[in-house]
Amino acid sequence: MIKRRVVELLEKYDAIFIGSGLGSLVCAAYMAKAGVKVAILEKHTITGGFATSFRRKKWEFDVSLHAMSDCAEGGQLHDVLQELGIYDRLRLEKTEILYRCVYPNGSFSAGSNYQQMLRELIEQHHEDANGLKALINEFIKLNDELRSMRRGLPVNSTIFRKYKNYTLKQMLDEFIQSPQLQMKISALWGYFGSPPDELSAIYFVNGWVEYHLYGGYYPTDRSQSISNLLRDLIISNGGHILNRRKVNKIITEDGVAIGVVTDKGEEFKGHYIVSNADLQQTFRDMVGFDKLPVDYAEKIRKVEPSCSTVQAYLILNGDLRHDYGEEAHEIFIHETNDYKTLADDLLHTREERLPFCVTYYENIIKGYRDQGKSTVSIFTLSNYDDWCDLDEREYETKKEESLKSLINRMDHYYPGVKQKIEYAELATPMTVERYTGHYKGAIYGSAKTVDQLLENGVNQVTPIKNLFLVGGWTRNGHGYSGVMVGGARLANMLLLRRRRQRIKGEGQTIC
Numbered sequence: 001m002i003k004r005r006v007v008e009l010l011e012k013y014d015a016i017f018i019g020s021g022l023g024s025l026v027c028a029a030y031m032a033k034a035g036v037k038v039a040i041l042e043k044h045t046i047t048g049g050f051a052t053s054f055r056r057k058k059w060e061f062d063v064s065l066h067a068m069s070d071c072a073e074g075g076q077l078h079d080v081l082q083e084l085g086i087y088d089r090l091r092l093e094k095t096e097i098l099y100r101c102v103y104p105n106g107s108f109s110a111g112s113n114y115q116q117m118l119r120e121l122i123e124q125h126h127e128d129a130n131g132l133k134a135l136i137n138e139f140i141k142l143n144d145e146l147r148s149m150r151r152g153l154p155v156n157s158t159i160f161r162k163y164k165n166y167t168l169k170q171m172l173d174e175f176i177q178s179p180q181l182q183m184k185i186s187a188l189w190g191y192f193g194s195p196p197d198e199l200s201a202i203y204f205v206n207g208w209v210e211y212h213l214y215g216g217y218y219p220t221d222r223s224q225s226i227s228n229l230l231r232d233l234i235i236s237n238g239g240h241i242l243n244r245r246k247v248n249k250i251i252t253e254d255g256v257a258i259g260v261v262t263d264k265g266e267e268f269k270g271h272y273i274v275s276n277a278d279l280q281q282t283f284r285d286m287v288g289f290d291k292l293p294v295d296y297a298e299k300i301r302k303v304e305p306s307c308s309t310v311q312a313y314l315i316l317n318g319d320l321r322h323d324y325g326e327e328a329h330e331i332f333i334h335e336t337n338d339y340k341t342l343a344d345d346l347l348h349t350r351e352e353r354l355p356f357c358v359t360y361y362e363n364i365i366k367g368y369r370d371q372g373k374s375t376v377s378i379f380t381l382s383n384y385d386d387w388c389d390l391d392e393r394e395y396e397t398k399k400e401e402s403l404k405s406l407i408n409r410m411d412h413y414y415p416g417v418k419q420k421i422e423y424a425e426l427a428t429p430m431t432v433e434r435y436t437g438h439y440k441g442a443i444y445g446s447a448k449t450v451d452q453l454l455e456n457g458v459n460q461v462t463p464i465k466n467l468f469l470v471g472g473w474t475r476n477g478h479g480y481s482g483v484m485v486g487g488a489r490l491a492n493m494l495l496l497r498r499r500r501q502r503i504k505g506e507g508q509t510i511c
């Protein structure tokens with residue numbers, strides 16, 4: 001049996017974070033800047049969770065990021081990055097073309113001017129012209145309300161209340177009839193992981209407006225640079241980040257979280273414990289359902305995870321812009337003309353029918369790689385259950401077939417691309433699970449459905465005193481922007497609590 005030892009590095013921290021995803025990093029950075037002693041325990045060898053890059057031989061790949069929203073002036077993430085003093089150092093590039101959508105009978109591009117895209121769509125769908133204009137107006141008004149609500153400003157939330165229980169599909173149905181136009185407007189659904197007839201309209205509209213009106217951004221030195229800058233900020237303010245530390249247990253005493261135990265048997269004591277790990281690990285494995293109120297344990301058990309992914313990482317000996325005239329960095333390819341069977345295709349991972357996304361990084365960052373090469377990822381959603389019970393041979397075979405299928409599908413649109421591949425690798429739902437520990441290889445935390453929105457979702461505050469949550473599994477987090485803004489919000493709450501406790505005289509218990 002591993003003997004527990006209390007870490008001597010610091011006897012006690014003010015706040016211990018389980019996992020070093022962006023939610024944790026932002027929260028810890030704010031707290032460290034405010035003079036709080038923080039420690040982050042990360043099971044992996046690299047800091048950043050999904051916001052990391054990895055090397056294979058001489059190639060470097062971004063694990064996840066296609067584009068971030070909310071980074072323009074007025075955006076909440078913009079303000080968070082400014083407050084932390086890292087906005088300028090990220091050297092964010094704004095995408096000129098947000099994405100290009102390909103369909104069996106045509107294509108359209110979403111540029112930095114969304115009005116242009118609307119004109120294009122109206123030309124293609126005269127019959128729905130008025131409905132489309134009304135829909136986009138409604139999107140914008142709804143997002144204005146959401147922006148004000150998130151900032152805690154007084155707001156007459158009539159539009160929000162109307163659509164709060166709508167799926168994206170229900171909202172589209174009120175304005176436009178053409179299934180193909182509906183499909184075009186929902187092209188970004190893959191960024192949320194649930195098909196339009198399950199996806200919450202609120203999540204989608206927020207993302208749609210932020211990307212189309214204010215732009216998509218990408219840091220010059222890949223997503224790893226966000227994590228590294230936050231890591232350096234934490235360390236320079238006296239915080240500790242310890243990699244290769246998997247937390248196995250959250251220690252509670254009389255319903256209060258007081259510390260954690262790692263797989264190395266180390267015990268870390270902390271006043272606040274913040275988990276960035278998934279909900280099942282946090283509550284089933286680390287706390288124990290028996291320590292929770294029955295209805296809360298039941299709620300956690302029932303949380304639906306978001307989808308997982310298969311993603312091919314490729315280096316091409318060639319330049320997609322030069323060889324194929326590709327001007328976009330994000331290309332959504334649909335091989336059907338409507339989304340009628342999407343939910344079913346997703347459930348049964350009929351990969352050949354699911355839309356897929358080609359991300360071509362050289363079109364965002366000039367000189368991303370050596371000249372004449374292309375760094376590309378091919379991304380589609382995948383169901384964990386199709387992978388988890390395979391034995392080693394079956395798994396390797398399925399992986400090979402899946403990689404081949406993605407490459408063949410891309411080759412159909414970029415003929416001859418197959419011959420240009422210098423390096424190819426596939427990540428599967430099992431890869432996601434292995435690296436992040438996320439339940440069922442979920443890539444966006446909890447599924448962004450109506451049933452899990454706002455008060456139906458999981459709060460950052462838990463019934464275990466001094467145990468908090470941050471990241472994609474909470475109702476405050478979706479994608480890069482959501483989890484970082486959620487991290488800032490939690491930091492503000494904890495710093496306020498700390499001040500109040502100090503005033504009450506409990507401060508002496510906090511080191």
Ligand SMILES: Cc1cc2nc3c(=O)[nH]c(=O)nc-3n(C[C@H](O)[C@H](O)[C@H](O)COP(=O)(O)OP(=O)(O)OC[C@H]3O[C@@H](n4cnc5c(N)ncnc54)[C@H](O)[C@@H]3O)c2cc1C
Pocket residue numbers: 018019020021022023024041042043044048049050051063064065066067068069245246247248276277278281309311379435436437438443444445470471472473477478479480481483
């Ligand atoms: C392929 C892909 C593409 C994506 N594209 C985009 C995009 O273009 N734009 C966008 O906005 N979002 C995108 N996302 C989503 C975005 O990456 C995530 O929402 C966000 O990074 C999640 O941050 P988080 O704070 O929840 O932590 P995560 O990144 O989920 O990190 C959690 C961390 O906790 C650690 N951990 C887990 N269990 C333990 C334990 N027991 N002990 C110690 N450490 C533990 C994990 O190792 C991990 O480092 C994408 C995601 C994926 C996978």
